[in-house]
Amino acid sequence: GENVEQHPSTLSVQEGDSAVIKCTYSDSASNYFPWYKQELGKGPQLIIDIRSNVGEKKDQRIAVTLNKTAKHFSLHITETQPEDSAVYFCAAITTSGTYKYIFGTGTRLKVLA
Amino acid sequence: SAVISQKPSRDICQRGTSLTIQCQVDSQVTMMFWYRQQPGQSLTLIATANQGSEATYESGFVIDKFPISRPNLTFSTLTVSNMSPEDSSIYLCSVVRAGETQYFGPGTRLLVL
Numbered sequence: 001g002e003n004v005e006q007h008p009s010t011l012s013v014q015e016g017d018s019a020v021i022k023c024t025y026s027d028s029a030s031n032y033f034p035w036y037k038q039e040l041g042k043g044p045q046l047i048i049d050i051r052s053n054v055g056e057k058k059d060q061r062i063a064v065t066l067n068k069t070a071k072h073f074s075l076h077i078t079e080t081q082p083e084d085s086a087v088y089f090c091a092a093i094t095t096s097g098t099y100k101y102i103f104g105t106g107t108r109l110k111v112l113a
Numbered sequence: 114s115a116v117i118s119q120k121p122s123r124d125i126c127q128r129g130t131s132l133t134i135q136c137q138v139d140s141q142v143t144m145m146f147w148y149r150q151q152p153g154q155s156l157t158l159i160a161t162a163n164q165g166s167e168a169t170y171e172s173g174f175v176i177d178k179f180p181i182s183r184p185n186l187t188f189s190t191l192t193v194s195n196m197s198p199e200d201s202s203i204y205l206c207s208v209v210r211a212g213e214t215q216y217f218g219p220g221t222r223l224l225v226l
């Protein structure tokens with residue numbers, strides 16, 4: 001079946017450095033790719049998303065890139081801060097026909113002060 | 114976005130008992146979902162809560178164990194029946210209002226002794 005691979009599973013960076021998390025999806029019909037941040041004790045929160053007709057999207061220190069040919073997309077966080085420490089999930093969504101939402105396995109990001 | 118509340122936020126239950134979790138949204142939504150998230154794991158879809166009809170369950174989840182109600186477009190309940198320690202998990206409600214973006218509630222943390 002369809003799946004989304006996410007790497008790395010854990011990531012430690014020094015405060016101020018950049019962090020990159022990568023996801024690869026299998027369903028070529030996927031056309032929407034959100035990223036969620038989950039802090040301890042909370043539900044996942046949407047931080048950025050990208051649609052299949054766009055290659056890159058940026059929101060302040062966060063950016064997402066999409067390569068539809070290779071079926072992978074990445075989250076980039078620049079100038080990391082301790083409050084960026086959380087678990088990040090990618091997802092690949094197919095909206096044509098049956099609505100399908102497949103999550104990656106998560107990346108635990110730790111920003112060291 | 115959507116403002117979603119869940120009750121209870123956490124509970125400790127004895128095995129063999131049942132717990133009903135409530136999910137309330139601030140305005141009408143098109144779709145509501147229930148997820149389970151085991152410690153350190155990704156999100157697993159339990160079922161889609163359909164308004165006015167039976168929920169649609171994913172493979173491995175059955176109505177007898179996880180009965181779901183959705184009486185209107187802003188409210189749903191998930192019951193975890195005849196609980197065992199393996200049911201200890203975070204249970205999350207999510208919604209889609211328009212388009213394809215899912216928004217999550219804060220979660221219900223369940224510990225079964």
